[in-house]
Amino acid sequence: IDIAQCLLQPEAGNRILADIRRFIRESGRPVYGLRSHEGFWRFAVLRNSAGSGSWMVNMVTAAEDAGLLATLAQGLQAQFPEVATVVNNVTARKAGVAVGEAEHRVAGDGVIRDRIGPFEFEISANSFFQTNTRSAECLYRQVLDYAGLKGHESVVDLYSGTGTIPIYISRSCREVLGIEIVASAAADAERNCRLNGVSNCRFVRGDILEGLAAVKVRPEVMIIDPPRVGMAPEVARRVLDMGPERLVYVSCNPATLARDVALLGEHYEVVEIQPIDMFPHTFHVESVARLERRALT
Template sequence: WRFVMLRHSVFYNTWMVNIITASEDIRIVEPLADLLIQKYPQIVSVVNNITSRKAGVATGEYEILLKGESILKDRMGCYEFEISSNSFFQTNTRSAAMLYDKVKEYAGLSGSEYVVDLYSGTGTIPIWLSGAAGRITGLEIVESAVQDAEKNCRKNKIDNCTFRLGDIKDLLAGVEEKPDMMIIDPPRVGMHKDVVSQVLGMAPEKIVYVSCNPATLARDLNMIQDAYEILEVQPVDMFPHTYHIESVARLRRK
């Protein structure tokens, strides 16, 4: 046994249980899945991720669906989302809607812009901005997240968002058209220095940077401050009663 990860859909009040183990043993985990489904009717999905890695990560090298559905459905604003066990999705969906509204406000889109979203995950920000932009390209390294993003666009009848799978450094090199603006929403480690160089080289007029780590936000903004003016930074308390804080920064090219 390694971890148990729970995902909760606030809108539907349903749960996904992800059991992370070091090896595969259906004889042990399947009876547990049966028991969970029987005892807690709100559980709609039980999956088993298997990983031999010793690191403290709650994702596996491969996954087995034990009971129920392979995804969890949730809703934010007027949009419906399907989330796989290994795909990133904000845990506090009510605050996330406020966060994405702030991203949309800072983006200041007029309807014709080409937007590139770095670290696009399950497509939440591109979908949130889809009605205000001309075209949006999302770049993401996790395959299940890209698949979820494409499904979520189809589910919400959105046709102006596309997604590319791969390392952000490699994907940015393949973006031939200069974006009018860029959304950057990296993991806690922030941007790789090569990605920073590529962003500076592409020189979008506007950047909205979404951060879950004030330390790497400060570091990354410091690396681009010669080229970009920081207009506003808005904290969003996604995890009340903890020291964690999300921030949205609005930048404009000098």
Template sequence: MSEFFHKGQTLELNVERMAFGGRGIARTEGFVVFVDGALPGQKVRATVTKAAKRFAEADVDEVLEQTPHWTQPFCLHFGKCGGCQFQDLDYAEQLKWKTEHVGDQLTRIARIEAPKIHPAQASPELRGFRNKMEFAFAGGGSESGPLSLGLHRKGSERIVNIEECHLPSPQCAEIVRHVREFCRRTSIPSYDPRTRRGLWRFLVIRETKTTMQTMVQIITSQAQDGGAIRSLADDLHQRFPALTTVVHSTRKARSAIAHGERQVFRTGDGYVMEQVGDIRYRISADSFFQTNTPAAELLYAAACKAAGLTGTEHVLDLYCGSGGLGLAMAKQAASVTGIETVPAAVRDAEANAKLNEFTNCTFIAGDVLEKLKTLEQKPDVVVTDPPRSGMHPDAAAALLELAPERIVYVSCNPSTLARDIKQLSGDYALTEAWPFDLFPHSPHIECVALLERLKS
């Protein structure tokens, strides 16, 4: 416990910087205070929520002096919902801090002095840019109040009932409101992970930006529903005639992840079609695909350029999802091999290769680390797009053994990107990195990093 700070203490602070993750950074008496809800340039009154030996954490109570970069939020839920953090910060400033955070992580964690970081590429759209949104159910039981459906409250497991959301299209919020009211009328409660009782878990909505197709995925527990979910699917098709497909999936695991384990039924084809550049993609309910289509087109183009393909290279695409990056490179490569853990995504990738008439692509379902050990073709270029947790340490070690000429690392988390680059640093050097803002108004930033093998 700090001798200077104590929980509940009120401080007046000048916010100097933005920390990685989005909190403001202030200093007082030589100590650092991380201030939730504060922007650089503000003077705030804040209450300490955590006191440690050398720093404190605090929440803003009042803004005493405003930053010149403040802007009016555009959503009625801002400040309560955790979906957006920076609607009140000018977009140019958002990009500035995101660029700086990528550089900070590479310097601090990867120990790269003055890494070459390009300015963050803006999202082509600042509202209505998301092609996928995940909403959670809560409550509905006798003691938990009316059923809720929406997004998590900022810093909480509680759910904010969303009436509007400016990240996807206006239709998305209409679907959320309609599903909430329908599910309330069933009087069936949401799933409670503590008791493992209840039904409703997640609502996932995909809206493709180039083909204008819509998928609704309803993820529930394995509890009996008495036909309610089939009735909901029929009702959605009647209320939203443009709806392409409804998928019902169940999830047994307690973990609150909007990913189905078993598909129960679907209406229509069970997938939607999207296009990035001149490549068409089939996307199933549980397949990974970049959630900002226009920005993803810019990111894919940068990754292809970084790969430096001449038509003779064998490309290995790790964590390939439904084939996004690998297929974007297929025209310029001799061959593409993709590895992905989710079998449904691999089926999509194979279908996408056929759809685009690529005969030089192979996709493998299985654990990335295990499949790396069984590769028959040594890659010249590796493109890797791992989850936020980054690559498995042994997968990074396996890449060192494969010794490709170039590694194109696409990351959604600069800290794990920096960690993995450090592990590869004995044999590879970071040439340059290009941040891309696929998530405006949030602290998240994507990054394409080019690593080239050092000459012995």
């Protein structure tokens, strides 16, 4: 749906998008067709930092054209000083996904910076980061509360992304191991630890199941924050085999939350669930569930 104005983003985003549209019309390069699989321009992805007000523009194209993208970036930064960086993701895949096989930094340093609580985070173009950072702090406070940490615990965080949850809870436990399949996100997580002076978090890059196989000590607490599709049954089985005392499950999809809680129900019971309104004016809701290990009988 081609819209001229999005009411969910700051007004500056609408103006940036309008200027991108104008440039594309004047560029002489066609927009990519998902049916014909022909064309150049594929997606424009905007990220905004609520903490600094700066923007990242990620242009996804079907081929590389460094000169054309540099001209776009120069124009955007001249008109909108708040555009801190412009990147170009290039993909030849037919799927309509705004991620490229190759990424090129066109202007700026290729990351955007935002804050959650006392921590600062650098986020690259293809790394997951909560879109609503103000509500994200409420979310992470709830995670910390449900984790019930006393300072001595070993914590495993599945689907750790850019390291937001591990870093946010790092002052309350002994150590955190994050497992993340997206290499750029794991690299962001390691960089964010250095940025915040956090030394008790480490990250495993790779498949969740493979990462869990490398965990040799049973953690006291496990935090699970999967994508909308939830956990694979094999991951749920591995969690049951490891048997942490407490699980904190963060979900953006109530349907897969219910399914996964049922998969874990053999050894765990749900004690509390707190919904968080991360996406105002939409039907989407984030939920945080606390599960405790059932007593052996």
